[in-house]
Amino acid sequence: MGLSTNIQNDLRRAMKDKNAERVRALRMLASAVKNEEIGKRPVVLEESDVIAVIRREIKKLKDAIGQFRQVKREDLIKSYQAEADIFEEYLPAEMPEEDIRAMVKKKLSESPDKSFGVVMKMVMQELKGRAEGGVVSRIVKEELAR
Numbered sequence: 001m002g003l004s005t006n007i008q009n010d011l012r013r014a015m016k017d018k019n020a021e022r023v024r025a026l027r028m029l030a031s032a033v034k035n036e037e038i039g040k041r042p043v044v045l046e047e048s049d050v051i052a053v054i055r056r057e058i059k060k061l062k063d064a065i066g067q068f069r070q071v072k073r074e075d076l077i078k079s080y081q082a083e084a085d086i087f088e089e090y091l092p093a094e095m096p097e098e099d100i101r102a103m104v105k106k107k108l109s110e111s112p113d114k115s116f117g118v119v120m121k122m123v124m125q126e127l128k129g130r131a132e133g134g135v136v137s138r139i140v141k142e143e144l145a146r
Contacts, residue, residue, distance in 0.1 A: 003090060004030075005049055007026060007029055007033065007090060010026055010120050011023065011026040011030055021083075026086065029087055035052045055091070055129065055132070057087055061081075064080050091129075094130070097135065100123075100127070101143070103127070108144075116141065118139055
């Protein structure tokens, strides 16, 4: 069963349970996934594409939370954080930094071009959503500086 199917099933369950907060969050996530499917037609979304959509939606929520903190809107911070927490339930476990670092070192040794962009592209293609881009970027920069 795919990730988008899990989201739809959980949405139905939340509707039956009358959990309004979860229904709202899952509808927003299902809509974002559906919009991505429409944008990529006729290609069917893979799990890595759905994970990328979830990560993008979480990033939007976290950016909004940062702005709400500046204007001290605790009610909106709690609401958006709850949505982000629900979205994070659908993400696979993050890859440990040691494993990411080992992969970066391996790609650096394989690549004739040691530029940041080339190494990042190689690593991110292999990771396919198992690690955040910011973490990978930091590790690649550290390894290139050595």
